[in-house]
Amino acid sequence: MATLPLYAQFINLLAALLLLLSFAMLAQRRVLSLIDLFAAQGLALAASTAIVAYGTGQHHLYWSAGLTLILKVFLLPWILYRLIRKLDVKWDVEGLINVPTTMLIGIVLVVFAFNLAAPISQLASTVTRATLGIAMACVMLSFLMMITRRKAIPQVIGFLSMENGLFFAATSATYGMPMVVELGIALDVLVGVLILGVFFFQIREQFDSLDLRHLEKLKEGE
Amino acid sequence: MAMPPDSTTLVLAAISAWLLIGALGIAALRKLRFVSRVLFPAGAAVGVGLAVAAFVAIGAPPQVAVLPLGLPDLPFHVRVDALSAYFLVLLGAAGAAISWFSAGYFRSSEGTPPGLICFQYHVFLAAMAFVLIADDAYAFMVAWEAMALASYFLVTTEHRIPEIRRAGFLYLLIAHVGAIAILLCFGVLQGGGGDYTFGAMRAVTLPAAWASVAFFLALFGFGAKAGLLPLHVWLPEAHPAAPSPVSALMSGVMLKTAIYGLLRVAFDLLHLxxxxxxxxxxxxxxxxxxxxxxxxxxxxxxxxxxxxxxxxxxxxxxxxxxxxxxxxxxxxxxxxxxxxxxxxxxxxxxxxxxxxxxxxxxxxxxxxxxxxxxxxxxxxxxxxxxxxxxxxxxxxxxxxxxxxxxxxxxxxxxxxxxxxxxxxxxxxxxxxxxxxxxxxxxxxxxxxxxxxxxxxxxxxxxxxxxxxxxxxxxxxxxxxxxxxxxxxxxxxxxxxxxxxxxxxxxxxxxxxxxxxxxxxxxxxxxxxxxxxxxxxxxxxxxxxxxxxxxxxxxxYYHGRVRHADPWDCGHPLQTPRMQDTAEGFGQPVRQVFEPFFRIERHLPSPFDDKPRYWLKPSDPWWHWIYLPIARAAEFAARFVGLIQQGRISVYLTYSFVTLLALLFFVR
Structure with a gap:
């Protein structure tokens, strides 16, 4: 087996880090730590994108990396911090399923994701193709996190982390999406978080809590 | 030497003038006097100008133009030929008279403020004019939908009354069902070439089966706008709801745009x-x-x-x-x-x-x-x-x-x-x-x-x-x-x-x-x-x-007028309530065509000391077509409703499982 160039090994390392962070987020029960983990994930993503840009000479990826850094490492965590302080939510959040079971389901998902990515990786011609499985696993783990959390803010973090996974998948499969699309997605995420912030206030106003169980009353009928 | 401007320029100028008047209406939102004494008469003048310009254009050869509007690589094409020009005359002449009437008609009311009515009204006029000159399916559909939306808002001018909102919704619904059919019709007409200009559609030779499909889609789509059976139900609901000038404009002019569309498709775009x-x-x-x-x-x-x-x-x-x-x-x-x-x-x-x-x-x-x-x-x-x-x-x-x-x-x-x-x-x-x-x-x-x-x-x-x-x-x-x-x-x-x-x-x-x-x-x-x-x-x-x-x-007659009590049928006193009523006058027709009606009749009992007789003829098409569709939709919705749990995690699980299943089967 031919040895990979150094930058590719770095990317693989960062990919592994991403996956590890995803698992950590799945297991983390405290909201503030969750945000820190999310910021760390963003940092890993920005670093890996920058390295891909350096290694392959795709200069527009530098822009993506910068955007990711600003948006996902600084801006979004800051917004979320402020939200939490204003909303004065509890630190500890209970999941729907206990942590060990969640982790086990997560492992199954990772296996599935690697299985899925294997044929695609063979078709792709990029150096980073091996990391596609990890990217897909990140998407699925984030989705799992959204499902298992009961409170609104962890769900939003899950949503944002899913976007991280998608971004990573795009970078590893095709060296990133066109700049216009990336800018559009970045804007979408930002606007989405702002709107969700408004929703948080409304939900809390209505139910005195951010627990989404209260929303079950909104069901039609009965 | 100055050439007289060609007809497309004149029509576009009229459309722009109407849009400008509409914009001024927004600016003068609650100034009723300005809107009714200045803007509506100005709209009428534009209508007269349009009618004259279009009348001249009927005899002239077709004029085409490409506008710098629309999506990139997909500009609006316009064309004024004899058919468009004839309907533009209709629009301009009837529109002018209706605008002049509106100048005296609209008063301040609970509903939409006068400036907004002015805006919707002139956008409606401009959209109808644009429908008539559009020369590609894209421009046509944009104008067609703008027309439907503007008229919807005009119908619901008194939007604080629930019946009027319901009437407006019914109109909008049927208008959109029709618009879908028209869109599909254009899809068939372009014949797989991917070029949606009317010029390209004229050049396409469709096989007879596909031409028939296109014709019947057009008949359905434009029929929904025009009020052909069984898509007529919105007319008797929307017209009483709308202010009278709007009814006049919709019935007098907008229905004719549907006739125009049908003629355009049947005789111009289809080659057989x-x-x-x-x-x-x-x-x-x-x-x-x-x-x-x-x-x-x-x-x-x-x-x-x-x-x-x-x-x-x-x-x-x-x-x-x-x-x-x-x-x-x-x-x-x-x-x-x-x-x-x-x-x-x-x-x-x-x-x-x-x-x-x-x-x-x-x-x-x-x-x-x-x-x-x-x-x-x-x-x-x-x-x-x-x-x-x-x-x-x-x-x-x-x-x-x-x-x-x-x-x-x-x-x-x-x-x-x-x-x-x-x-x-x-x-x-x-x-x-x-x-x-x-x-x-x-x-x-x-x-x-x-x-x-x-x-x-x-x-x-x-x-x-x-x-x-x-x-x-x-x-x-x-x-x-x-x-x-x-x-x-x-x-x-x-x-x-x-x-x-x-x-x-x-x-x-x-x-x-x-x-x-x-x-x-x-x-x-x-x-x-x-x-x-x-x-x-x-x-x-x-x-x-x-x-x-x-x-x-x-x-010869007036010389020998006799003055005497009229024949009073034994009733020395005659009250206005003894006159033939609307119900009474229509009764023979109701009798003859009884099977067409569904009539609810209430006959008072002979011992009732305050007898009231009423009857309510209702449209049988509601019972034949619309209510069965509504019931089927409700029936299906009850099954879909079973998966509505009210818990976000369950909903998320639905999409997650769908994603996994798709990934599994598609890979």
Whole structure:
């Protein structure tokens, strides 16, 4: 087996880090730590994108990396911090399923994701193709996190982390999406978080809590 | 040397002017005086200008232009040819009169502020004009939807009343179902080339099966807008809901854009016509006409009555289009041209007299706050202007010579009666039955109009409050007078109109009406020895007979007037409630056509000391089509409702499982 160039090994390392962070987020029960983990994930993503840009000479990826850094490492965590302080939510959040079971389901998902990515990786011609499985696993783990959390803010973090996974998948499969699309997605995420912030206030106003169980009353009928 | 600007530039200028007026309306949101005294009259002036420019353009060769608007690489194409120009004349002329009326009509109310009405109204006008000149499917659909939305907001002007919101929703729903059909129709018409300009569609040669699909999609889509059975249900709901000038604009002009679309697709964009399309359109049109007029006879709300009457007129127009297709398919271009002339003429006539009547009901509504025929009556004494001008419209819509309604119906009947030349005996029989049905519809329309006019304007007031009714203001009178004058002129000088229609006929069926067009005095589409009509002579004879009779009566009868108590039937006291009511007048028609109606009737018991009799005829199509669809949707929704848990994690799990399953199966 031919040895990979150094930058590719770095990317693989960062990919592994991403996956590890995803698992950590799945297991983390405290909201503030969750945000820190999310910021760390963003940092890993920005670093890996920058390295891909350096290694392959795709200069527009530098822009993506910068955007990711600003948006996902600084801006979004800051917004979320402020939200939490204003909303004065509890630190500890209970999941729907206990942590060990969640982790086990997560492992199954990772296996599935690697299985899925294997044929695609063979078709792709990029150096980073091996990391596609990890990217897909990140998407699925984030989705799992959204499902298992009961409170609104962890769900939003899950949503944002899913976007991280998608971004990573795009970078590893095709060296990133066109700049216009990336800018559009970045804007979408930002606007989405702002709107969700408004929703948080409304939900809390209505139910005195951010627990989404209260929303079950909104069901039609009965 | 300065060249005169070409017609596309003029039409686009008119559209821009309307949009500008609309924008000014937004700027002057609550300044009622400015909006009604400056903006609406300005809109009317633009309408007149558009009508004149378009009238000149009918005879000119088609003009095309590409606008720098639209999506990148997908600009709007516009084209003004004889057909567009003819309908632009209709839009401009009727629109101008309606705008002038609106200047005196809109008052401050609970609903939409006047500036916003002005904006919606002028966007509506501009969108209709743009529909008529659009030359690619994209521009057409954008304008078509803008038209639907603007008219929706106008219908729901009094949006604080729940029934009006419901009526508006029904209209919007059916408009969108129709728009989908039109979109699909264009999809078929482009024939796989991917080029959605009308020019490309004209060049495509579709196989007969696909051409039929396109035609019936167009018939369905444009039929939904026009009010063809069974998609007519929105008309009798939306018209009573909308302010009267809006009803006039929708019924008089907007329905005609659907007729324009149908003609454009059937004769211009499709390169062939099959005889059975014509037979189906003919039958559908006549069923619609009969249905509309029978229901009009049963109505007790004056605007609903006029709405059903619009359905009838649209039915007649579509029947004429069917006949034209039939002749075109059998390669008889002269007959096709005459049928088409009748169609186009009737469209113009309907724009005039139906706008006139809707506006007159608006004046009555403002003066009396009453829409129900049961509480009106005797208004000819209180509102002589409105009453006499409405009389012209009533006679015209009833199809009496020498007014315009007679000319187009006579022409259409002529086209029907000269069919024995068709090669298929089956079609020959169908056409003669259709001619009989057309005559029946026309006669019933006259009956309906006697009811409408008699109950509203004649007799004695049914309510004491009617004594305070005031005649319409000067703006409203002027607009009504202009429309009435239009009805008279279109009726007396048919030769001019038919001559102007020649280029349209040449464009659509490749043949002109020939010598019938040339003569301004005598109308004889098949030669003078077979049948002919001269409106001028009829008018002269009518006027002469009336004058002579008046003289004779005045001279010989008035000398020996006896003064005595009228025959009082044993009732020394007569109250207004003894007059024939709207229900009573429509009763014979209800009896004869009983199976068409679903009537809810309440008969009081003989011992009731406060007896009340009421009956409610309802539209059977609700029960035949709409309610079953609604019930099916509810039934299906109950099953879908089972998976609605109310928990976000469950919903997320649904999408997650779907994602995993898709990934698993698709990989």
């Amino acid at each position: 016509q099959l005889w059975w399309w014509g037979a189906i359109a003919l039958s559908l049109g006549l069923v619609t006409a009969l249905f509309g007029v029978i229901f009009a006879a049963a109505q007790t709300d004056m605007k609903r009555l006029l709405a059903y009457s619009s359905i009838e007129n649209i039915g007649i127009i579509v029947a004429g289009i069917g006949l034209a297709i039939l002749y075109k398919a059998y390669d008889k271009p002269l007959l096709a041209a005459i049928a088409l002339t009748a169609v186009l003429y009737h469209a113009l006539n309907h724009a005039f007299f139906k706008s006139l009547l809707f506006l007159a009901t608006g004046s009555v509504l403002h003066a009396t706050k009453e829409r129900s025929l049961g509480r009106l009556g005797g208004l000819i004494h209180r509102m002589p202007w409105v009453a006499w001008l409405a009389l012209v419209g009533t006679l015209a819509i009833a199809g009496l010579p020498p007014l315009n309604g007679f000319v187009s119906e006579w022409l259409l009947l002529q086209a029907f009666l000269f069919t024995p030349t068709l090669p298929q005996s089956f079609v020959n029989m169908l056409v003669s039955i259709a001619a009989a049905a057309l005559v029946l519809a026309a006669a019933l329309a006259a009956y309906v109009m006697v009811k409408f006019y008699g109950v509203v304007f004649l007799g004695r007031p049914r309510e004491p409050s009617l004594a305070y009714a005031k005649d319409a203001g000067k703006y409203e009178r002027a607009a009504l007078a202009a429309l009435a004058l239009g009805c008279v002129l279109l009726g007396v000088f048919p030769g001019v109109v038919i001559g102007a229609l020649d280029p349209v006929n040449l464009l659509l069926v490749g043949h002109s009406t020939g010598e019938a067009a040339g003569d301004w005095l005598l109308l004889a589409p098949f030669g003078e020895d077979r049948s002919s009509y001269s409106a001028v002579i009829v008018l002269v004879v009518i006027v002469a007979v009336v004058l002579v009779t008046m003289q004779v009566v005045h001279r």
